[in-house]
Amino acid sequence: xxxxISKILLGSIVAGTGMVYMSCANExxxxxxxxxxxxxxxxxxxxxxxxxxxxxxQFRGFTYQVMFSAGELRSGIFTLSTIDGSGTADADVIxxxxxxxxxxxxxxxxxxxxxxxxxxxxxxxxxxxxxxxDEDTRKGLMAMAYGQRAYCYFQMxxxxxGVPLRTVPDVLLGEYDPEKLYMARATxxxxxxxxxxxVKKSIELFNESNYVFKSNKKDYYWSKAASEMLAGEVxxxxxxxxxxxxxxxxxxxIQTAKGYFENVIGNYGFALQSDFYSIWTSSHNKEAIFSVxxxxxxxxVYYTSPETNFLWARTTxxxxxxxxxxxxxxxxxxxxxKAYRFGRWCEEKDGKLTQRTSKVWDKANFxxxxxxxxxxxxYHFDEADSRGDAFYPQYHLTDADRGTKTLMLNNxxxxxxxLAGCFVIKFRPSIIAGSNYYQFKVDVPIYRLAxxxxxxxxxxxxxxxxxxxxxxxxxxxxRAYGAKYDAAVHGFIPSTFADNEVALLKEYDKEFYMEGHxxxxxxxxxxxxxxxxxxxxxxxxxxxIGYGLNPVDNAWMVENDGSAVVTSVPVLTTQEAHKLLWxxxxxxxxxxxxxxxxxxx
Numbered sequence: 001x002x003x004x005i006s007k008i009l010l011g012s013i014v015a016g017t018g019m020v021y022m023s024c025a026n027e028x029x030x031x032x033x034x035x036x037x038x039x040x041x042x043x044x045x046x047x048x049x050x051x052x053x054x055x056x057x058q059f060r061g062f063t064y065q066v067m068f069s070a071g072e073l074r075s076g077i078f079t080l081s082t083i084d085g086s087g088t089a090d091a092d093v094i095x096x097x098x099x100x101x102x103x104x105x106x107x108x109x110x111x112x113x114x115x116x117x118x119x120x121x122x123x124x125x126x127x128x129x130x131x132x133x134d135e136d137t138r139k140g141l142m143a144m145a146y147g148q149r150a151y152c153y154f155q156m157x158x159x160x161x162g163v164p165l166r167t168v169p170d171v172l173l174g175e176y177d178p179e180k181l182y183m184a185r186a187t188x189x190x191x192x193x194x195x196x197x198x199v200k201k202s203i204e205l206f207n208e209s210n211y212v213f214k215s216n217k218k219d220y221y222w223s224k225a226a227s228e229m230l231a232g233e234v235x236x237x238x239x240x241x242x243x244x245x246x247x248x249x250x251x252x253x254i255q256t257a258k259g260y261f262e263n264v265i266g267n268y269g270f271a272l273q274s275d276f277y278s279i280w281t282s283s284h285n286k287e288a289i290f291s292v293x294x295x296x297x298x299x300x301v302y303y304t305s306p307e308t309n310f311l312w313a314r315t316t317x318x319x320x321x322x323x324x325x326x327x328x329x330x331x332x333x334x335x336x337x338k339a340y341r342f343g344r345w346c347e348e349k350d351g352k353l354t355q356r357t358s359k360v361w362d363k364a365n366f367x368x369x370x371x372x373x374x375x376x377x378x379y380h381f382d383e384a385d386s387r388g389d390a391f392y393p394q395y396h397l398t399d400a401d402r403g404t405k406t407l408m409l410n411n412x413x414x415x416x417x418x419l420a421g422c423f424v425i426k427f428r429p430s431i432i433a434g435s436n437y438y439q440f441k442v443d444v445p446i447y448r449l450a451x452x453x454x455x456x457x458x459x460x461x462x463x464x465x466x467x468x469x470x471x472x473x474x475x476x477x478x479r480a481y482g483a484k485y486d487a488a489v490h491g492f493i494p495s496t497f498a499d500n501e502v503a504l505l506k507e508y509d510k511e512f513y514m515e516g517h518x519x520x521x522x523x524x525x526x527x528x529x530x531x532x533x534x535x536x537x538x539x540x541x542x543x544x545i546g547y548g549l550n551p552v553d554n555a556w557m558v559e560n561d562g563s564a565v566v567t568s569v570p571v572l573t574t575q576e577a578h579k580l581l582w583x584x585x586x587x588x589x590x591x592x593x594x595x596x597x598x599x600x601x
Contacts, residue, residue: 042128048141052213055117055148056220056293060301063292063444065109068306070159071516074098076571077509077545079372079560083323083394083421084312086368096572096579100601103585108163111152118149120169140211147202147227153195154234158520159582160598161188161244184594188244195234202227219288219443225268226290229447232260236455239462240524242533243581249530251463258459264289264452272449272479276386280428280442289447294440297432303440309370310424310514323394323420326412339395339412364429365437373513375419376546376565379557380510384484387510392423396562414556421560426514450476450511458504462529466494473507480510498527502542509545522571523580534574541568 041047069090072078078094088094092102122145129138156163164183175181186194206224213221238246239253264270271286273279279287283295294303324339373391381388395417429438453472460468473492478485494500508521522538537543546567551557557565572579578600589595 042124043132045133045137048124048129048133048137049213051121052141052144052221055114055121058114058117059148060292060294062110062114063303064305065105066155066446067444067514067516069093069104070109070155071519072514073104073519074571075518075522076543076569077373077377077513077518079374079421081560082369082372083423083560084369086313086370088372089309089370096576098579098583100583100586100597103583105159105582106585107588108156108584109159111156112164112166114152115149115166116169116171118145118152119167120172121145122149123169123172136209136211139205139209140213143202143205143209143211143224143227144213144222146198146205147222147230150195150198150202150227150234151222151230153191153198154230154237157188157191157195157243158237158523160185160584161581162186162191164592164595165191165194182592182594185596188246192234192238192243192246196231196238199227199231199234203231217284217293219284219291220293222290225264225270226447228260228263229289229452232257232264232452232455235260236459237524240526241536254459254462258456258463261452261456261459265449265456270449270452272453272475274479275482276480277389277428279445279448280390280426281430283443287449288443288445289449289452291443291445291448293443295443297441302432303427303442303444306371307425307427307429307440308366310372311364311366311369312423313364313366313368324397324409324412324417325392325394326414337411339409339414363431363437369423372421372560373424374545374565375421375557375559376549376567377509377513378419378422379546379549379565380506384490385480385510386482387480390424390426392425394420394422396420415554416556418556418558418562419560424514445515450479451517454504454507454511458501458525461497461500461504464497469494469500473504476507476511497529498542501525501527501537502547505537505543506548533577533580538571538580539574539577540570543571544569 073090073093074096078088080088080091080094082088092098093104098104122142125133125138125142125145129141133141153163153165162185165186166183170181203224206227212218212223235253235257238248239250239257240248242248268289269286270289273282273285273287279285283293284291293299294301326339378388378391378393381391393414395414396419398417427440427442427444429440429442431437432439432441453475457469457472460466460472470492474487477490477492481490492503495503502525505521505525508517512518519538522543523536525543526536527540527542528535533539541547544567546565549557549565549567551564551567559565578598581598583601584595584597589597
């Protein structure tokens with residue numbers, strides 16, 4: 001697979017080689033206007049702080065990887081065909097064809113480039129920064145750098161296990177000898193302990209400082225809350241996932257993770273948005289812990305990939321003639337009782353049906369569709385769950401309807417039609433100034449409060465705290481169902497450890513689709529507390545996206561090719577256990593003789 005990073009990284013900084021940019025006019029401007037080199041940079045507080053804007057700019061280039069290609073693509077949730085007449089991208093990866101010839105990522109996912117910049121921040125703060133910065137600012141910037149470096153290493157750890165641990169800006173300090181820059185991989189245990197130490201330092205420095213960077217936009221920049229969220233995630237993973245020489249298991253790590261998630265929930269003033277829709281339409285909303293900015297029209301960089309790859313391309317026109325869809329006048333959402341020929345809006349007046357001009361798709365100047373979720377994911381949502389409103393189901397016509405001029409069906413029953421597939425519009429687009437077309441002008445959450453609640457619930461399940469488990473799942477469900485929430489119907493009922501883990505997976509699936517969670521959830525959730533690696537849901541039928549559905553008694557539960565929904569096929573077989581970690585690409589191995597490939601490749 002192509003280098004994931006190059007698909008979205010439109011601008012970069014190379015602070016490790018002394019090249020940093022910051023815009024004179026706008027934060028997070030991808031078009032650099034001023035360039036600096038080490039001899040003229042790092043001379044003022046403004047330059048130290050400007051570097052944080054550049055770092056946020058560079059991190060934005062990793063959003064596609066974090067939110068999709070590493071976190072979802074291999075998670076058993078995609079089909080191998082689409083519904084707009086186009087072809088699926090990354091079919092090899094979707095089918096778990098991951099080997100040295102198909103490494104998916106190069107150079108450890110590119111994360112060392114970000115790490116080099118955080119290493120330089122720490123070096124500068126410990127040298128020039130001692131004289132230039134007040135202690136609050138210096139410690140605050142170091143707290144941000146330690147937390148962000150830990151985040152990058154944690155992404156690599158989950159993907160590769162042990163990795164080279166670079167902690168100093170070697171090239172910046174004048175080391176150009178390749179042989180001296182070679183570095184072997186640390187063990188998994190050494191890497192995980194390093195991450196824990198970094199995030200601990202971050203939290204300690206935040207505690208020693210009152211510094212807050214860009215308080216009016218603080219969710220765009222690393223914070224103490226982000227470090228605590230990361231720490232909780234790290235210790236939860238440490239407790240449940242064995243990697244290399246790191247053995248999973250330990251109530252102590254779970255207790256530590258639980259404390260961090262409780263701090264995030266209780267100490268920062270975060271609150272769930274009152275409705276699910278507003279998360280994707282409100283910048284700096286009260287649920288956002290750490291986000292990536294794509295919502296600035298001055299910036300002009302929007303979250304187009306992979307979002308547009310899940311939608312119908314207006315230019316192909318294939319879907320417009322073949323499917324029925326339930327939709328409202330604006331096309332975003334669903335209504336019961338009526339179905340329209342896809343892409344054609346109409347209204348009924350005085351007994352006559354009149355076709356209206358499309359309000360949405362004529363303004364959707366997207367490319368062709370490349371990814372399609374399995375229908376099974378959509379079937380898990382009930383009508384009252386607002387999280388399902390981002391799905392835009394398309395139904396095959398019956399033979400009787402095919403070729404007719406009917407534009408609308410009254411009393412539409414979706415069970416009478418086979419579901420061809422669903423377009424998905426979770427991150428809601430809008431028309432920007434000076435344009436006639438939709439853009440995904442949205443902020444993309446890396447961490448949001450609902451994640452803290454569900455991961456706290458996961459900790460509670462490990463600790464057999466059924467009340468805490470129920471409370472935190474129900475908090476998320478109440479927001480999902482809103483006024484339709486009925487505790488007797490929608491409230492969570494705790495069961496065995498294994499059943500609760502499976503229920504948590506389904507809750508994560510419904511809350512976090514398109515947010516890069518499912519692959520990591522499959523790897524972490526397990527049927528046996530402190531059990532074997534193969535007890536994790538990635539190897540179990542319960543990890544199948546169709547698990548829990550009943551296509552035998554519900555013949556309408558079909559996949560987009562018309563076949564019955566699969567309910568019990570694991571995402572990985574036990575013979576593919578080595579694929580839990582990604583292979584290191586041959587170019588990276590060839591460039592450093594000290595590196596060794598992951599086992600099984």
